[in-house]
Amino acid sequence: MKTFLQALDSAVRSQSKPTITVAGNSWRHILGSMSTSGESVSVETALKLDAVWACVRLISETISTLPLTLYERQSDGSRKPASGHPLYSVLKTQPNAHMTSVNYTQALVASLLLRGNGYTQIKRQNNKVTSLNFLMPNRMSLVWAEHDELLYRYTDRSGQQFEHTSKEMLHIAAFSLDGRIGLSPIQYGANTFGSAMSADKAASGTFKNGLMPTVAFKVDRVLNKDQRDVFKEYASEVSGAMNAGKSPILEQGISAETIGINPADAQLLESRNFSVESICRWFRVPGWMIGYAGKGQTKWGSGMEQEMIGFLTFTLRPWLVLIEQAMNKSLLSPAERTKYYIEFNIEGLLRADSSARADFYSKMVNNGIYTRDEVREMENLPKFGGVAGQLTVQKQNVPIDEAGTDQKIITKDQ
DSSP: OOOOOHHHHHHHHSSOEEEEOOSSSSSSHHHEEEOOTEEEHHHHTTTSSHHHHHHHHHHHHHHTTEEEEEEEOTTSEEEOTTSSHHHHHHOOOOOOOOHHHHHHHHHHHHHHHHEEEEEEEEEEETTTEEEEEEEOOOOOOOEOGGGOOEEEEEEEEOOOEEEEOGGEEEEEOOOOOSSSSOOOOHHTHHHHHHHHHHHHHHHHHHHTTTTTOOOEEESSSOOOOHHHHHHHHHHHHHHHHHTTTOOOOOOTTEEEESSOOTTTTTTTTEEEEEEEEHHHHHHHHOOGTTTTTOOTOOOOHHHHHHHHHHHHIIIIIHHHHHHHHHHHHHSOHHHHHTTTTEEEEEGGGGGGHHHHHHHHHHHHHTTTOOHHHHHHHHHHHHOOOOGSSSOOOOOSSOOOOGGTTTTOOOOOHH
16 A cells, blocks of 8 residues: 555656655655654754764765866876866856855755755856856755656745756755655654654753652652642752752651662663764764764774775765766766866865875875876975976886986976
């Protein structure tokens, strides 16, 4: 038997005219997805979890700081930045009037991580891309048109609706079952995030009560309604004294008993740690990278280095390739794609590590892959000229009496 959403989606696709599907601005974006823990999970509530905030921020900020460049293929198989192409400056510095390249890429990646889809309006002039306007995914509705084409209906802050064709839209779909529309991690991970919310609420309630267990008062008689009201006021005074660390006086016939489970028996800390590990698993982020060091996670030496390589390979690279291919498809014409291509420069990650950067440059120069002038250019230094612009390799295993021969000291003036 079909679910309501499946039946609605089938009915939508059978219509001859475009009709809004459930994939878009649906009630889930407003009410959130209900988890088995009873918590309603939405993007806004999930981001209030420190682990979700940290994972999304780590990935989006890291990718946004990588140089995104339009390259031109050369006849000799090399490449160079296509600085003369109009798209070059749009990607490199300012995609639109309101954002820098970092702001735009950061918002785009965050949308992919949280909602599974990223939308950008492409503005062109004379078939040349002039700006890329980021669009909020929660205001977007997807429409199935004829020939299985997608139309995009966007509602701005004033409530006005605009319709865009697929040629006017850069739509990047994250993990998807149909290759067209990405699945929302927040919706499908509602149970994981909802459990984390419940654990946070339980912990907050425990700390709010000063780590005191719930106390019940037993009296040796049956109270009427008026007596119960008077006793409630008395009990609140006693509870307040206990939470303040004072020793209250219990009158004759009254005894206090502890009810409920204390935090240690409830394994509250273990539950919260498990929630952090589960959230890290959803975003494929090592725990130590967001400040969590669980059991079996190292903080030192080669273990961290290997986890960093794994983070680059299995977490960042899939997102980088996904964005690159979508941009090449939507921003460049078929004719342009034979000559130009868009790519992130992952070497930008080495800029924060001077030792690794120096070691990388040394190996590339000594093996004749980079010239010294190319390295100086990467470091924003002026070219030296002369031999510094030539590829060189180290001369090894020569007779000792030949060591030092055929050497010439090169000065900058030569």
